[in-house]
Amino acid sequence: MSATDYQTRGRVAVISMQNPPVNGLGLALREGIVESLDQANGDASVEAIVLIGAHGTFSGGADIREFNTPAMFAEPSLATVIEAIEASPKPVIAAISGACMGGGLELALGCHARIAAPDAQIALPEVKLGLLPGAGGTQRLPRVIGLEAALNMIVSGNIVPAKLLAETDLFDTMAGDDLLADATRLAEQSIGQPLKLVRDRKVKHPESEGFLMVAKNTVATMAGPFPAPVKCVEAVAASTGKFDAGIATERKLFGELVQTPESKALRHAFFGERAASKIKGVPADTPTRPIETVAVIGAGTMGGGITMNFLNAGIPVRLLEMSQEALDRGIGIIRKNYEGRVKKGKLTEEKLEQRMALIHPTLSYDDLGDTDLVIEAVFEDMGVKQQVFETLDAVMKPGAILASNTSTLDLDKIASFTKRPEDVVGLHFFSPANVMRLLEVVRGEKTADDVLVTVMKLGKTIRKLCVVAGVCDGFIGNRMVNKYIAQAIAMLEEGALPQEVDKAVESIGFAMGPFRMCDLSGNDVGWYIRKRHYEEYPDMPRMPIADKLCEMGRFGQKTGSGWYKYVPGDRKAHPDPEVEKLIVDTCAELGVERRKLSQDEIRDRLVLALVNEGARILEDGIAQRASDIDMVYLNGYGFPLHLGGPMLYADTMGLYNVERRMRQFAALPGADATFWEPAELVKKLASDGKMFN
Numbered sequence: 298m299s300a301t302d303y304q305t306r307g308r309v310a311v312i313s314m315q316n317p318p319v320n321g322l323g324l325a326l327r328e329g330i331v332e333s334l335d336q337a338n339g340d341a342s343v344e345a346i347v348l349i350g351a352h353g354t355f356s357g358g359a360d361i362r363e364f365n366t367p368a369m370f371a372e373p374s375l376a377t378v379i380e381a382i383e384a385s386p387k388p389v390i391a392a393i394s395g396a397c398m399g400g401g402l403e404l405a406l407g408c409h410a411r412i413a414a415p416d417a418q419i420a421l422p423e424v425k426l427g428l429l430p431g432a433g434g435t436q437r438l439p440r441v442i443g444l445e446a447a448l449n450m451i452v453s454g455n456i457v458p459a460k461l462l463a464e465t466d467l468f469d470t471m472a473g474d475d476l477l478a479d480a481t482r483l484a485e486q487s488i489g490q491p492l493k494l495v496r497d498r499k500v501k502h503p504e505s506e507g508f509l510m511v512a513k514n515t516v517a518t519m520a521g522p523f524p525a526p527v528k529c530v531e532a533v534a535a536s537t538g539k540f541d542a543g544i545a546t547e548r549k550l551f552g553e554l555v556q557t558p559e560s561k562a563l564r565h566a567f568f569g570e571r572a573a574s575k576i577k578g579v580p581a582d583t584p585t586r587p588i589e590t591v592a593v594i595g596a597g598t599m600g601g602g603i604t605m606n607f608l609n610a611g612i613p614v615r616l617l618e619m620s621q622e623a624l625d626r627g628i629g630i631i632r633k634n635y636e637g638r639v640k641k642g643k644l645t646e647e648k649l650e651q652r653m654a655l656i657h658p659t660l661s662y663d664d665l666g667d668t669d670l671v672i673e674a675v676f677e678d679m680g681v682k683q684q685v686f687e688t689l690d691a692v693m694k695p696g697a698i699l700a701s702n703t704s705t706l707d708l709d710k711i712a713s714f715t716k717r718p719e720d721v722v723g724l725h726f727f728s729p730a731n732v733m734r735l736l737e738v739v740r741g742e743k744t745a746d747d748v749l750v751t752v753m754k755l756g757k758t759i760r761k762l763c764v765v766a767g768v769c770d771g772f773i774g775n776r777m778v779n780k781y782i783a784q785a786i787a788m789l790e791e792g793a794l795p796q797e798v799d800k801a802v803e804s805i806g807f808a809m810g811p812f813r814m815c816d817l818s819g820n821d822v823g824w825y826i827r828k829r830h831y832e833e834y835p836d837m838p839r840m841p842i843a844d845k846l847c848e849m850g851r852f853g854q855k856t857g858s859g860w861y862k863y864v865p866g867d868r869k870a871h872p873d874p875e876v877e878k879l880i881v882d883t884c885a886e887l888g889v890e891r892r893k894l895s896q897d898e899i900r901d902r903l904v905l906a907l908v909n910e911g912a913r914i915l916e917d918g919i920a921q922r923a924s925d926i927d928m929v930y931l932n933g934y935g936f937p938l939h940l941g942g943p944m945l946y947a948d949t950m951g952l953y954n955v956e957r958r959m960r961q962f963a964a965l966p967g968a969d970a971t972f973w974e975p976a977e978l979v980k981k982l983a984s985d986g987k988m989f990n
């Protein structure tokens with residue numbers, strides 16, 4: 298099937314773009330437009346041309362399925378298509394509805410006139426992928442909507458409804474109910490009129506130089522580590538001069554941005570999110586189970602946050618607790634949370650009440666039986682989980698999905714407490730569960746395909762980024778973070794201080810370093826797990842500094858002290874001489890000669906600890922793909938977006954260098970050589986000259 302449909306309506310040829318779902322400008326469509334244009338120009342009975350999108354949308358821009366393939370760069374390129382339109386001796390009218398974004402908008406800007414449905418969505422979102430519009434958008438848009446408005450759109454990438462641009466020269470007129478009829482009329486009116494091109498217009502601004510200078514400084518401050526926004530300003534600035542020179546500047550800047558690691562990281566995140574939704578071995582057309590009501594067991598930290606996700610999406614929740622008091626406390630916290638949003642003006646009083654009314658509190662399992670999904674968020678104790686799942690097995694209707702929010706326990710064992718392990722799945726939310734975007738979907742050995750597909754779909758409804766993980770201690774995120782924290786603590790035992798360790802990764806953009814993170818989540822959590830492990834594995838290496846810190850009751854922010862000191866009313870972490878003394882004294886007891894660790898060493902040891910475990914997670918099949926690991930770290934652990942996640946970080950460093958660095962760490966005095974033995978996958982990729990992603 299051709300990617301364009303060609304028809305004539307009297308003297309007007311109508312070229313309709315047909316590349317579902319959003320008429321992405323893939324090679325076939327680009328070819329189709331040029332061919333149809335030539336056909337119209339070769340037909341003596343045609344005097345004007347309408348370019349319209351099928352399926353109610355003009356064009357969403359580049360066809361993302363073509364990214365990183367030769368077709369992306371094959372001729373006719375979008376620039377060639379636009380040149381062909383501009384060179385057309387017969388007027389070409391863009392008839393715009395739905396999405397008109399990126400390359401789609403650039404295409405429309407190459408036409409001789411534009412007509413839009415008022416609800417069409419206009420944007421140049423390239424900056425969100427660390428790029429700038431590379432087919433003339435930075436030069437043509439300012440010529441029709443003005444320098445300031447164009448700069449705002451290009452630097453933000455935000456969507457603007459066409460009706461807000463109705464008064465600008467972007468549109469010759471706005472359409473009524475019948476876009477094609479109105480566009481055809483506009484085409485007829487333009488017959489015999491002089492051809493108008495956006496490129497021939499001048500950018501009007503009373504004081505463009507001063508404005509652009511201020512804009513550049515402001516944008517530079519706001520852009521942080523990302524170079525694209527400033528380059529967007531530079532490209533737009535070039536629109537005040539000659540058109541061809543501006544286009545050359547745009548092309549040069551685009552070429553520079555494509556190569557930047559920041560743009561690669563943003564594109565990795567974009568495609569990584571899409572890849573995460575695909576489950577290997579599960580057909581895309583697997584039917585889902587309907588989820589209309591949800592039950593949550595436990596109204597503590599996690600249960601409360603999990604409940605809020607469903608309330609926000611308008612899904613009723615039966616919330617079960619052990620006592621009326623615990624239930625009241627949990628519901629009180631949910632209300633307080635919403636009240637905070639009301640105070641900030643982010644939620645209306647009415648919506649608050651609507652959401653609260655969706656909670657059905659209960660102390661009896663009899664109230665849960667007919668719900669479609671139940672999520673357990675009770676204490677992290679196998680005995681308690683056993684009791685809960687045995688009861689659920691007895692009361693839940695057939696086909697209900699039984700989910701656990703466990704962070705460390707064996708999901709397959711939990712599933713074995715029921716006679717329907719195929720209905721059991723892990724839904725590992727992150728704290729605060731109503732805020733954090735990540736949701737690890739834990740696939741048990743027997744979890745049914747339709748259960749997985751159903752919860753992945755539900756995850757989207759509650760606006761989570763779902764990543765599938767296999768069963769192991771800590772799944773993807775926590776299994777890796779355990780190694781990261783172990784490495785952070787090991788560095789204290791060699792000579793570093795908590796603030797030095799944190800600074801090494803905070804300075805490259807981590808939301809917080811490992812010690813601030815532990816103080817936030819509670820040092821006692823790891824301590825309890827360690828104590829259990831010391832008993833289970835007596836030969837396991839100890840963590841004397843971390844253990845002593847907990848023996849002192851320094852559990853973190855909640856006790857006012859941990860690796861740092863906290864003062865009431867201030868969340869800042871203050872370095873504490875008492876902690877420094879504890880570290881130095883313990884090193885002396887252990888007979889360790891402390892040395893100065895460079896920031897580079899600390900940073901690489903932390904990140905490569907994540908990478909090595911990430912590689913093992915891939916080897917073990919716990920994660921489906923390297924980009925899934927990166928999505929977990931970008932969305933659940935504050936890994937900086939501009940670095941794209943730990944596995945992309947390793948790719949950028951090069952696997953040969955990664956392996957070499959690990960071997961250097963293994964040779965350091967007092968190093969744990971087993972810890973730094975490179976994973977088989979790291980060695981293989983390094984020797985094959987390949988990458989994780």
Ligand code: NAD
Nearest residue numbers: 595596597598599618619623674675676677702703704728
């Ligand atoms: P919590 O102590 O804050 O809450 C647990 C709640 O469960 C309490 O309100 C308790 O009264 C209730 N409860 C206990 N046994 C029950 C039972 N038999 N029936 C009904 N209610 C019962 O704990 P939490 O931090 O919310 O953790 C809950 C689960 O979530 C654990 O499995 C934990 O590993 C997991 N998790 C916690 C975090 C986190 O950061 N806190 C993150 C991810 C997952």
